[in-house]
Amino acid sequence: MLLFTLKRLLVAVPTLLGVLTIVFFVVRVAPGDPAIVILGENATQQAIEQLRSQLGLDRPLLEQYFSFIGSVLQGDLGRSMISNQPVLKEVWRVLPYTFELTAAALVIGIALGLPLGVISARYRNTPVDFSIRFFSLLGLSFPAFISAILLLLAFSIELPWFPVISEASYSDPVQRFRALVLPALNLGLIMVAYITRVTRSSMLTVISEDYIRTARAKGVPASMVIWQHTLRNALIPIVTVIGLYLGVLIGNSVLTEIVFNRPGLGKLIVIALNSRDYTTLQAMLVIYAFFIVLANLLTDLLYGVIDPKVRNQ
Amino acid sequence: MSAASMTGYMRGLYKLAWRRKAAFVGGVVALLMLLAAIMAPWLAPYDPNEQDILLRMAGPSEAHWLGNDTYGRDILSRIIWGGRISLFIGVASIGLAMIIGGLLGILAGYVGGRTDRLIMSLMDMMLSFPSLVMGLLVVAVLGPTTMNLIIAIAFTAIAPFARIARAPTLAVKQRDFIEAGRALGYSDLRIMVVHVLPNILDEILVLASLWLATAIRTEASLSFIGLGVRPPTATWGGMIRDGFENMLDAPGLVIYPSIAILIIMIALNLLGDGLRDATDPKLRHE
Numbered sequence: 001m002l003l004f005t006l007k008r009l010l011v012a013v014p015t016l017l018g019v020l021t022i023v024f025f026v027v028r029v030a031p032g033d034p035a036i037v038i039l040g041e042n043a044t045q046q047a048i049e050q051l052r053s054q055l056g057l058d059r060p061l062l063e064q065y066f067s068f069i070g071s072v073l074q075g076d077l078g079r080s081m082i083s084n085q086p087v088l089k090e091v092w093r094v095l096p097y098t099f100e101l102t103a104a105a106l107v108i109g110i111a112l113g114l115p116l117g118v119i120s121a122r123y124r125n126t127p128v129d130f131s132i133r134f135f136s137l138l139g140l141s142f143p144a145f146i147s148a149i150l151l152l153l154a155f156s157i158e159l160p161w162f163p164v165i166s167e168a169s170y171s172d173p174v175q176r177f178r179a180l181v182l183p184a185l186n187l188g189l190i191m192v193a194y195i196t197r198v199t200r201s202s203m204l205t206v207i208s209e210d211y212i213r214t215a216r217a218k219g220v221p222a223s224m225v226i227w228q229h230t231l232r233n234a235l236i237p238i239v240t241v242i243g244l245y246l247g248v249l250i251g252n253s254v255l256t257e258i259v260f261n262r263p264g265l266g267k268l269i270v271i272a273l274n275s276r277d278y279t280t281l282q283a284m285l286v287i288y289a290f291f292i293v294l295a296n297l298l299t300d301l302l303y304g305v306i307d308p309k310v311r312n313q
Numbered sequence: 314m315s316a317a318s319m320t321g322y323m324r325g326l327y328k329l330a331w332r333r334k335a336a337f338v339g340g341v342v343a344l345l346m347l348l349a350a351i352m353a354p355w356l357a358p359y360d361p362n363e364q365d366i367l368l369r370m371a372g373p374s375e376a377h378w379l380g381n382d383t384y385g386r387d388i389l390s391r392i393i394w395g396g397r398i399s400l401f402i403g404v405a406s407i408g409l410a411m412i413i414g415g416l417l418g419i420l421a422g423y424v425g426g427r428t429d430r431l432i433m434s435l436m437d438m439m440l441s442f443p444s445l446v447m448g449l450l451v452v453a454v455l456g457p458t459t460m461n462l463i464i465a466i467a468f469t470a471i472a473p474f475a476r477i478a479r480a481p482t483l484a485v486k487q488r489d490f491i492e493a494g495r496a497l498g499y500s501d502l503r504i505m506v507v508h509v510l511p512n513i514l515d516e517i518l519v520l521a522s523l524w525l526a527t528a529i530r531t532e533a534s535l536s537f538i539g540l541g542v543r544p545p546t547a548t549w550g551g552m553i554r555d556g557f558e559n560m561l562d563a564p565g566l567v568i569y570p571s572i573a574i575l576i577i578m579i580a581l582n583l584l585g586d587g588l589r590d591a592t593d594p595k596l597r598h599e
Contacts, residue, residue: 014434015434015437015438015441018434018435018438019438019441019442022438022439022442026450026451026454027450027454137579137582137583137586138579140578140582141526141575141578141579141582142575142578143530143533143534143537143550143574143578144534145533145534145537145550145553146533146553146571146574146575149553149557149560149567149571150571153560153564153567157561246443247440247442247443247444248443248444250443250445250446251443251444251445251446251534252445254445254446254449254538255445255534255537255538258537258538259557269446269449270538273449273453273538273540274539276453281450281453284446285442285446285450288442288443288446289441289442292440292441292442292443293441296441
């Protein structure tokens with residue numbers, strides 16, 4: 001298992017380096033001189049030159065690139081062009097909010113999606129199956145900002161159960177939880193739709209295997225066949241999809257944070273976009289990509305845990 | 314295709330439509346919405362940008378079926394015109410992603426070796442960015458025009474198409490007719506385009522129908538964030554963004570464009586699912 005983990009870690013390194021390269025060059029293509037963006041159109045030529053040299057923009061591109069890679073490797077993602085604060089400081093401040101949101105969504109997604117998918121496969125082509133499939137199709141069709149708005153209209157405005165503006169007092173744990181419920185449900189229910197669907201199709205593939213028939217023939221109770229023999233073997237595609245949809249989840253968290261006016265990475269990136277704060281944008285992309293590479297790595301490692309065959313390859 | 318095989322093909326299509334009723338309904342609804350978008354100039358009762366401040370946020374009436382927005386513009390007309398932009402951007406971006414991703418995938422699978430590794434690791438890197446965030450960045454960098462939105466959304470969808478095109482190419486490459494083509498001295502390009510492509514087209518088209526929904530959703534999301542086609546041009550996401558501030562007084566501003574997006578999303582998902590099941594041999598006889 002240790003060797004397996006090490007191998008997977010090694011594979012992640014070039015991906016991360018490539019990601020850093022793409023981020024660097026995409027941000028450099030941006031029109032408009034960042035120095036002019038910061039100082040405004042009316043700044044003197046001298047002030048612009050001075051700021052350009054301060055930001056290192058007057059150096060050759062390749063030199064800028066290596067210094068960027070070097071500092072990222074040392075954990076330095078630069079300073080915001082607007083506030084001149086280290087970007088990481090701001091990120092650390094809001095990261096817990098985004099983290100609790102996505103974690104809650106994942107928990108909701110798995111806790112509801114797995115059993116619903118199993119039930120749907122178990123009662124295939126019955127009204128139970130059709131209604132579960134209908135709801136998962138509905139979940140897949142909702143853009144996250146629309147479901148967020150509808151939840152807000154229904155449960156904050158028509159029925160005033162939850163705060164309209166989630167940016168309530170976050171020091172009070174009860175209020176913090178109340179502010180989390182609707183955004184987490186919004187992200188979580190979409191996740192449920194994805195997980196239900198893949199669980200169903202993966203279960204259906206495994207159910208027709210010979211060893212399941214053998215287990216049944218041996219007289220293993222039906223519920224045990226479904227939950228232990230089938231689900232365990234159906235898990236790999238499910239874990240893959242959960243890993244893949246992390247990207248979707250992150251995208252949806254941006255929209256959810258905007259609608260519910262929650263602090264978090266999503267709101268940070270939108271503010272940075274509007275103020276053309278390229279260093280912050282660059283840093284945020286690196287962080288997002290880092291999380292996704294990390295998630296892929298965890299997914300790979302989970303394969304090893306679930307399936308001994310993968311581990312021993 | 315001969316006349317006889319054409320009739321056979323049509324009969325096959327008819328049978329398929331009957332067996333996959335949900336997909337058929339989805340396809341018809343999506344087609345109708347596409348038609349409505351194309352015919353917007355004749356179908357929309359009003360000019361989508363015509364303001365009438367006296368009708369500001371007016372509710373539904375006989376003259377304005379879905380009411381008016383904050384500038385007194387007719388909501389129904391804006392939804393019909395908005396569909397034009399949203400569907401055009403969706404179709405164009407998926408078309409672009411399909412061509413670039415598909416060709417890259419075929420190239421990787423057909424040539425193999427170092428080219429394959431280079432292309433596929435580049436695709437893996439592109440998959441390491443959340444697609445909405447990537448789209449956000451590309452539009453922010455290039456500026457929010459229709460063309461740039463198409464490029465941004467296409468950019469987020471290239472990698473999946475490359476992946477889906479590569480796998481069957483690897484299988485097709487081993488078949489005898491490719492070997493025969495090579496023996497006849499056909500160029501690699503000719504073999505890839507004329508002989509490999511038609512054999513993997515099914516899988517690419519199924520993916521396209523599923524990704525079209527994603528593209529439309531991404532466009533709406535970007536417009537909602539404020540990175541869509543500039544106002545006053547009507548887009549569904551943009552209408553929701555405009556209505557968001559006033560949704561307490563006039564929920565219709567948000568609800569009607571949302572319903573338009575939901576209908577097309579559900580229709581495309583039904584269609585894509587049906588197509589996927591129909592082309593998947595494991596599920597074909599379900």
